[in-house]
Amino acid sequence: AQSVSQHNHHVILSEAASLELGCNYSYGGTVNLFWYVQYPGQHLQLLLKYFSGDPLVKGIKGFEAEFIKSKFSFNLRKPSVQWSDTAEYFCAVTARSGGYQKVTFGTGTKLQVIP
């Protein structure tokens, strides 16, 4: 069975600081990887996704993530955070299981950016 772990549960940063949120997954086969963001009071939105090709993917709002297959990781990065990035971030993995696509979410990381 696949699983996703996000090691940082709560991160507090000052504006302009750099961000890296960890995401590790366990699954032996081909996976698709996603980062979602949930701003306060809003529903989940896609930040970026990786299916294949260049392991460094760029998403919206200056976020990027790097897929390192050997480490089963898909860490999210942003060089300089803003107060508006305060949100909860979820890593997700999809893989085929029993003939259908199974989606697994990590437990989420709450990011608080201090002005």
Place this chain on the structure above:
Amino acid sequence: GAVVSQHPSRVICKSGTSVKIECRSLDFQATTMFWYRQFPKQSLMLMATSNEGSKATYEQGVEKDKFLINHASLTLSTLTVTSAHPEDSSFYICSAGTSGGTSSYNEQFFGPGTRLTVL
């Protein structure tokens, strides 16, 4: 991006009653819809995956007789919580996506969620 709606956004019901939550994809056809439950300060827990025209596939530990899922069309899926109890109070979120056979799975588009409170 594509829009997914959920109705109702909030519902309060008495213990023992049934509640139906609708999930609609407004501007695309969703071959697959997912139902999640989100507990306070926790991640989304996938409850079931439903493909249009076929029975839903439930995750381990989710009672299929309690959480009835119907995916009658490519734009509508419903989750019915039967004989609701206070412990069923939660935030239920649906998502819709397009995936076909062996093709790559596309992103999911999430609904805004439904807050269920069972008294």
